[in-house]
Amino acid sequence: MPRLWLEKRKDIPWWIGGTLSVLSVILALGAGGGLLLALGVSPWEAYVTMFRGALGNWYGLSETVVKAIPLAMAGLAVSLAFRMQVWNIGAEGQILLGALATAATVRYAFVDNFFVMLFLMMLSAALAGGLWGALAGWLKGRWRVNEIISTLMMNYIALHTVDYFIYGPWRDPASLGFPMTAPFPPAARLPLFLDTRVHLGIFFALILAGALYFFFRWTRWGFEVRVLGENPQVAHYAGIPYVRNVVLLMFFSGALAGLAGMGEIAGLQGRMQPGFSPGYGYTAIIVAWLARLNPGAILGVAFFMGALLVGGDTLQVVLRLPLASTHIIQGCILIFLLGGDVWRTHRIRLFRDKKC
């Protein structure tokens, strides 16, 4: 009987990571097309519709950028933790709490000056997201509580906390019973550019990507984090403190996600309402993985995933397909990426067992 044999590669070719990422996207689009065919929808028509909707005109393009902003920031956030092999699945919760803190600042500490508000909102969002992340980091570092479980659970705690406020005490009396806060005053809104909904957050994303590149490439702490991730034993011998680094790293990871949450409600929505983050924190995990944690590539992949989301919106309107259909493509990309990753680290050989 022929059998597969995995043989570890001595060195990993530089081109293989990116190639596998592109391949898994193509295969995922193929698999999604198969499902569409099963439903009697022409995949070609669906993909053309998506492409036209997301990239075919100025409005679609700007909406793609709008969605790419939180994806890039949250992607950078989780990539920071992933570098240390800390699996921060909690970007969604950190986004939500960042947004919650922003709304609280606007509600209780409003000053009628844009720059003061920008500073206060950034500070509170980063602190809220950061502390939410640092809590999971502390639980992991000090008490060995699995961060995957804790961050996942904390996402739901954050979600219900946000619901509590927008369905309860913070609901706008003028909203006719809709669960949403009152609209933010102009001083608490991020500026928009070029008559689109693209907001100041785009510069946050670009600056943060540059900062992360610099951090891992040129700073001592960035190097320590990489060592902790790639070889914890070496890090231990070298005296790099684990607990402190996990807590700090999770703080910064959460803070970036929290800023993404601020951008969503102060830049885009102008108020807090349910579902303002349609799972950006989870999609960010795919973004970080597809980009192989490379900050520059995260920007590109975030743009691609943004296009996928906008395309999904178009698909819903034009072909009446459920919005959740884009999850299929996202899920398939991840599945193929994972399945293909073994080629990165291993050669696969086919052996025929000799009869003995």
Next chain:
Amino acid sequence: MEYLIPIMAAAVRSGTPILFATLGELLTERVGVMNLGLEGIMLMGSLSGFWGALVFSNPWAGIALAVLVGMALSALHAVLCVSLGANQVVSGLALAMFGTGTSALLGKNLVGVTIPGLPAAPLPGLAELPWVGPILFSHDVLVYGGFILTAFLAWFLYFTRGGLNLRAAGEAPRVVDAAGLSAVRLRYLYTILGGGLVGLGGAYMSVVYTKMWAEMMTAGRGWIALALVIFGLWHPVRSALGAYFFGGVGALQLRMQAGGTTVPAPLLMMLPYVMTIAVLFVIAVRKGYAVSLGAPRSLGVPYHREERDG
């Protein structure tokens, strides 16, 4: 106190889908594989169960189909995580996304249709008992199946050779291999069986509990089940009690909203998640640096027979 009876009976019923998913994940985690895809697998189970029950006009056909679909999806997870050594967290999340999306897409024409579901089957004799009768023994067959399965797993895991092998594959797969068994085969087997149970939980939602299909109808029960496995410290009976308890929280919440009580629903909804973290924390503190809180030692660690342990 009489008014508690219908609430507790409702708790048992609404806890049953969570129970099956919890026991499925428990099997999977006990053998050393973490499957975060529960929500997606449950949704696919709900959809295929409903579709099967509708098309074959037989609820059992739907339930059987849901189990098969659950097994197929978790088999994919097993290929990625056991054979290819992929990251289990990411693979599970991928399954959750895939299942959510696929069920929404394929089920879009089934929204609004209803089916008869399973008839109630009060157990003769037992159902007439005061308290216990209406709470435990006046339900459908699958609810009793949940009781039996919980008891069976508690016995199987701790009092049989098969259960010992299962747990060993989750604690020390290398030892299992050294003993002449195949850790890889065990991991495949129980990951797939566990996935079947998760699919069954999903089918209970659509075929028995609501008798209809709706997009995202499991509403986070998959994630609660994931929490309950830890909450129950990987023991079937404790996890089952948790499932019924949170089934009860869900049932109580509906009643309280109807009764106009002021405790806000979102605060009740976050209870399972807060308690899971609290339990993990309390146990970690009490045992000092407890690496394994009853958690399978090799949980989430890919196993390669050919390579040395790090």
